[in-house]
Amino acid sequence: MLSVRSLIRSGRVLKNVRGLVATSTRLNSTVVEPVVVEPVTVTPVAPVTPGTPNPQPRGKRRLLWVFSALVGGAIVYYLVKEDDDVYVDGKQTGYPKKPRVVILGSGWAALSMVRDIDPNLYEVVVVSPRNYFLFTPLLPSVTVGTLDSKSVMEPIRKYCKRTNTPTQYYEAMATDVDFDAQKVICKDVNHLNNNEVTTFELPYDHLVVSVGAINNTFGTPGVYENCFFLKEMEDATLIRRRILDVFETANLPAQTEAERRRLLSFVVVGGGPNGVEFAAELSDFLREDLKKWYPHLIKDVKVTILELMDHILNTYDRQINSEKVFKRENIDIRTNHQVTAVSPDGIVVRPVIKGATTPQPTQTIPFGLCVWSTGIGIHPLSNLIREKLKPNEIQTNRRALITDQYLSLKGAKNVYALGDCATITPELMIKRLEDLFKEADANGDNKLQLDEFRRFVNLQLPNYPQLEEYGKRAEELFLEADADKAGSITLDQFRTIVQKVDSKMKILPATAQVASQQGAYLAKRLNALSENKDAAYPPFKYRHLGSFAYIGADEAVAELTNPWIEKYVLQGYGAWWLWRSVYLSKQFSMKNKLLVGGDWVKTELFGRDITRN
């Protein structure tokens, strides 16, 4: 019971710290002002006679207070100051018009672009139906409540910088692009105008398409109706709710044994990092929390991972024996299994056996929750753009937009595509085989000598990134082709070289790392372009820094690369610490760093929440 006296007392006590709070409130509301520490009258210190110890302990203590206040103020100011460039003043008149860059999307590529482009050179407009950036690699943690949703989200407006022409953000979806008139057609996504859809057009000077991708069901029937995806925040929220619903429903007294087992069967389709990390988080949730809350149900829980290939996490180095590392209680990993259909009764799978002449019989796995995480498909806008540019016979990839190595969309002018919606496809050298040979043949003898060949490689490297791998091994290539030891190569021998090099073209994976680097690259390229239109700018070059996958029970697998060590593989508890440190440091704002760290501590102390909201 509450004593009124204690209330009043606590009210008084709290009033005393009013000054302190008033200061911090002011700090928060007036962002541009520097921290003003209230002037403290320091009594003049009397001259210290040697030999008299501590003549002015109070004065010293006061100085200590001032010092502490200054340090404290500086810390608060540091925490708060990142809001500096948040203000948008909306005044757009009286300045010379700057070229407008319209960025579609608010993911890794778009954010990285917005952060790095110079708003003094360009008027930047961001259009995305999602008004926040999502730190996708930590999304699996949100599905079970290890992290709170807000901790991995940041308002995109935070990065809308204030200049004479401030960066604009519109919560809308781009539905079409008019390449000739250079404008994007956008529509409102909220339908608050009595369900009428507001549309508007945005003219652009440069258009950046970074809309990402959608989930790919590979045409499997029943996926949309019966499965959950794990791509957006909404997906994570729905999965969390379903996990809790499934347990509460299984707990009802009227439930049959079979129905309980069905409800508590969790199926993950796809053994890539996303699927495996979800299964890992689920396994943690089961072992650390749900076991405690529903001890009588845990024996009926089963988690199944279905993977078409012969092992999970197959983008990782073979040094990592994923199945062995990722061995968890209740988790059943079924590799070489193809999903043929999904229905409310279960997921239909067919074992794939190499070399078998007749297809294996199918099995049906009943489930309470099925998470579909098999890969990505083309975004409707990307597909529309592709269709529009189709007559040029350049956009021939049905799964992504094709760009050159400068990230410019092929077949369009002043349009760029990056991130998951795009794929860099350099020109094939074979298309210009004879011209290349002629250009390389300096002495016109219809043969290429080693020095001619070396010159050719160095000259063409910027145009054909597939040559890069052979840059330092030009001689090796030459000697290999020059089978008859003639000291020179003919056109036919040159063709074998070109074919070999063309076939080595790498497609970058659809990861946050690639998208982020592409955004930064394009921003810097546009910045440079604005200052000197004719300057040559190097093509985009991806630097793989490493990949992580959390595998549950405070363990992770990590694959790191750097210029010195070719590949560095780590797994277990140390990799988990590394995973956490890297992802913490990779949070863009101090706020999210604190939130993510705080959530980890919270989960450690109190466990994961089971309230269904």
Added chain:
Amino acid sequence: MLSVRSLIRSGRVLKNVRGLVATSTRLNSTVVEPVVVEPVTVTPVAPVTPGTPNPQPRGKRRLLWVFSALVGGAIVYYLVKEDDDVYVDGKQTGYPKKPRVVILGSGWAALSMVRDIDPNLYEVVVVSPRNYFLFTPLLPSVTVGTLDSKSVMEPIRKYCKRTNTPTQYYEAMATDVDFDAQKVICKDVNHLNNNEVTTFELPYDHLVVSVGAINNTFGTPGVYENCFFLKEMEDATLIRRRILDVFETANLPAQTEAERRRLLSFVVVGGGPNGVEFAAELSDFLREDLKKWYPHLIKDVKVTILELMDHILNTYDRQINSEKVFKRENIDIRTNHQVTAVSPDGIVVRPVIKGATTPQPTQTIPFGLCVWSTGIGIHPLSNLIREKLKPNEIQTNRRALITDQYLSLKGAKNVYALGDCATITPELMIKRLEDLFKEADANGDNKLQLDEFRRFVNLQLPNYPQLEEYGKRAEELFLEADADKAGSITLDQFRTIVQKVDSKMKILPATAQVASQQGAYLAKRLNALSENKDAAYPPFKYRHLGSFAYIGADEAVAELTNPWIEKYVLQGYGAWWLWRSVYLSKQFSMKNKLLVGGDWVKTELFGRDITRN
């Protein structure tokens, strides 16, 4: 860019604290074990020769470390130990059957009941479609993100105590009660069985109906279709999303001036604490956050509070001039306004003028968000129960279930109703007027003398709580009725007294405080009843501790009562600190105390989030 060397370095550094974390992890997972601090070998301290200062500074420092570790460990243990009674072991055999108490609901009354009832005396079963308890007084703070939703929720299972017959919780909705067979009919709310609804029956020995209430629209057309409520967590989430949607939509380039103004018009119907607190939080959100993010829109924002009565916060003391206190930028308080209809085009209001013979013409206020917060109506289950007991002509209140002053549902056996769904209606004395008179008339002279009347008041006080107010003023009542100074009162004079006293019957407000006290009362009463069936137990007595309403801009109004001071009114900044301290201390778990406190600090430092999820 990320340096791989720095990664590896941080991994190594972090490995060093592995021991520390391992300890805290163990603490978390094995809850019942006491904290084990790793034994530290303390080097034996050499005997200190007097005069030699600090001979063993290292040993002392080490002891300090051990001491710090012990204190730290104790703090962590204290934080974690509240999980002690969480375990549910599910073993129900081998013990004598205890009477079963079925509690319907998971609000204030239900939680308070679950916390206080002795699980060694009763088998407790909680049934509620909502698997968490919601700290409703802080719900308005969630609508704008001052607090996170998780901070004001607690899983009801947390309070399901572990004994030989552990407390059960079922996520289901009670749809019917069979009073004769003493059982509740429940249905599953999740529909995970291919959309088939699972139903089950729960026999009870005691049934506690604490299902709360629903929103009351008073039959106003268009409310459900066009307005938001503010009662459950879902409501708060939807309101938050709508506020952000409204701003983003108003920000679109194609928006007309009129449409922008419509979108940015926020209407709150009902000037009670809930409505006012929402308007206050909204005003904070506008002034502290949205103004920063949408500076060009803020001039078009308007908040209107509509109240039927002549002033807002009218349950508070008249000393608080609410309209004057709650004067905020952009907020328009319209008292004496009745809402007649709501449509997508706007809310139709009619000014109410006292004494006016013809009704005033209506006005239409367009809105982007309308929050309806006018009061509560009867819950469907309560209504069903009322209909079932109607033939007894006891459940005559169309807005709540009628109980006696012991919280027993009138007209049913072993059924109790508490919280918002119930109202205590003591018997009217007038019904037994002549019997009461006869019983009081000890000397049989058909008149009551003062001492007879005094005895009557004392005797009937437990049965008729309406007498309470006159308990110490029996003589005053007597003298007032004895107008002819006869020194005694006749039956007719007695009737005037009884009518006056009956009319003073107070109806308790539908607040968290009442519900909470009722739950605790009933739990203790049932505990006592179990030990001694025939013991007299005093009727429920409500003790009003005070009420708070947050009015924005770090100010609150508070009304406090206690036995010494009749009423204590406080408003402004001090009341706000008091409000925060009280609500923080009223959080049931240490976890939520930390979360709520953390959220307040977070909002102070970083502002409120504008990501839409």
